[in-house]
Amino acid sequence: MTRPMRPPSSAPSERTAVHAFGDEYDEDVEPDFPAIQQSPEFARLRRRLRLFVFPVSALFFCWYMVFALLSAYDHEFMKQKVSGEINVGTVFGLLQFVSTITIVLTYRHFAAKKLDPQVDRIHELAGIDRR
Structure with a gap:
């Protein structure tokens, strides 16, 4: 078409x-x-996105599985006290939030520096006015 x-x-x-x-x-x-989808610019954009998303997703999934498996099978390790009433399980649980926020902020920076200029270029080539 x-x-x-x-x-x-x-x-x-x-x-x-x-x-x-x-x-x-x-x-x-x-x-x-x-x-647009068959253009080299769009292919480059998809490749850049995949090179970020797949490794970061795999890394986060592994980190989450370590937390889940330790919680399920290594109760002694997870209930070790770190400070006062705070144990290793609590620290690992909170680190899940920290890692999620870190991934979001890293992606935001990556998108602003690497993806958004490429998207703008594709819009320009396609004649799409984003105003």
Whole structure:
């Protein structure tokens, strides 16, 4: 499916734009999403996202499983006192929250530096106005 184009004989209007995925087009017409998805810029964006999401997800899953398995099978270790009434299980439980917040903040920084500029570039090439 291709984007409907303005006939070449018609004069361009203020609603006409040009982008890298095709020629002149009317801004009221939806972008050619299949062409965008097959572009090298979109492939680069997906690759960058996967290179962050999969390793971080695997690492967090392993960390969570260590916590869950220790909680289920090593009661003696988890109930060792760290300070006062605080035990190792409580510390590990709280560290789950800390690690989640760390992942969120790290992803936010990663997205702002690596993904958002690439998304902006794809929007620019597709002629999508994000205003």
